[in-house]
Amino acid sequence: MRAAVAERAELLWETARALHADPENAFAEHRAAALLTARLEEAGFAVERGTAGLPTAFTARSGQGRPAVALLLEYDALPGLGHACGHNLIAAAGLGAALAVDAVLGGSAGCVMAVGTPAEEGGGGKATETEAGVFDGVDAALMFHPGVHSWSRAPLTAQVQYRVAFHGRAAHPTGNPTEGVDALAALIELFNVLAGLGRRLPPASHVQGIITHGGTATNIVPEYAEGRFGLRAATTGALEELTGRLRDCAEGVALATGTRAETVRATPRYEHFRDSGVLSDRFAGHLAGAGITLTPPVPGVQLGSSDIGNVSTRVPAIHPFVAIMDDGSDHTPEFAAAAASPRARDVLVAVTGALACTAADVLLSADLREEAWERHRRGED
CATH class of the missing domain: 3.30.70.360 (Alpha-Beta Plaits)
Known part of the structure; x- marks a missing residue:
């Protein structure tokens, strides 16, 4: 799986840089959605545009039925700041993981989905998609977020x-x-x-x-x-x-x-994030193999909110943070610059491999799926 990611590393970095150079705000990410869906169609994915009635949302599938895993792609920017939240990297990582899983497993182990989720910055694309049933029939929803911490799970309110x-x-x-x-x-x-x-x-x-x-x-x-x-x-x-x-x-x-x-x-409600601990542990283990160590979040520290919380109420989900700079904050010009830095490229490749391996674990292990679902049903992290 890591070899499949390495083969596509330059394509993924080109995608991340293209998104970074052409930021589009919530629900206006037309060029970003076009770029990402084109990459998926080139690889043979069946692409549905306008998912959940959102013009810049999409769902791309390889394989059918269950088990099924969804890789989530965010690609909206911040007004006046561009990709100061690093969504260009989230999109490229989700794209790369989906391409790698498809290349290695094809449709033999189930269904891999790349879900384009617009307007995380206040518009709540994932909330709309969740209500529309996009994640019904999915066994896990996986994504990462760049940050100034490397934490195995996200304390999102x-x-x-x-x-x-x-x-x-x-x-x-x-x-x-x-x-x-x-x-x-x-x-x-x-x-x-x-x-x-x-x-x-x-x-x-x-x-x-x-x-x-x-x-x-x-x-x-x-x-x-x-x-x-x-x-x-x-x-x-x-x-x-x-x-x-x-x-x-x-x-x-x-x-x-x-x-x-x-x-x-006045806005969609973002629900608090429920981390799937068993899947986050898998991701952290795979990422450690690439030389990046994740730790639990600092107790009492909150990092805002995200519509991934709405997804996590329906299916087991992960949203780890991986640092692309060591201090400061996102939503700043400094973080926007970091999202196109050499360190961001290294993180992108490592994270994409870990996401792809975690997705493969979900597709190939019935025991892992059952444990994740059982903890989810009990309301456990």
Whole structure:
């Protein structure tokens, strides 16, 4: 399997560099999807474009039926920063692993899928695909993420955004001030209430908000005000509780101020990530053979959220981090540069081999599949 990856190393690096040089943002990754599907079709994969009704999503298959393993490809960039999250490497690694498994096993051991998952950066392509049943009938979903840590699993939290609007009544602030019902004052009061709530939340939970509409003129009491609030929590259940508290706070402020509150979900919900420990161990073992050691994540450290969490609720999944730089953070210009560096090339080849070997393990070992599914059904990492 590693030999099959090595044969394609230059092709994979060319793909990663091409994506890096031509970044496209969420749901606009048309050239990226075209490039990746072309590579898969050249290798004989059957490609379906527009998966789950998403124009830049795709599913490519080699083989049929069960067992089945999915390699996940992300390829959206960040506005203004390009590939500062390294999705160019994720796409190339998933592509390479799928090509290698197909080259070595063909369709003899089951089905290998390369799933194009657009808009991880806020759009939730995997959430939409999961709801559409793309991962039904899949035994494992595999991907990696470049980072500043080399961790065997990803401590990814649940997150969602809500729009909270207050409806009041316009008036002249001096001509008839008692007739006005100030929607902006209600929104500001909600910020104050949430600040007090935040002091009592668990460490992994928080609410962060911005004002998106605060009125139209200083001499008009605002009849409408709107804010957008990002909510995070360690688990999906804790996020649901936090969402309920946001609604309660908004309704309480509305009651106190004589306004009407409207709370509406503004983004797909990213569920917390459930790591398949048995599959992550396999991946870490294969990667160690290439000279890269993964460790457990540092306790208490959270690295944001991802729609891979939604996939991990349905099937056993892995999402290890592998460092392409030793300090700093992703979502920075420095990380964007690192995603096209010589170190990134070395990581890409090593990780692609480990993903391909792990995918082969899933396809070839009924015992491994059963253990992964049994732990998944029990809710164990």
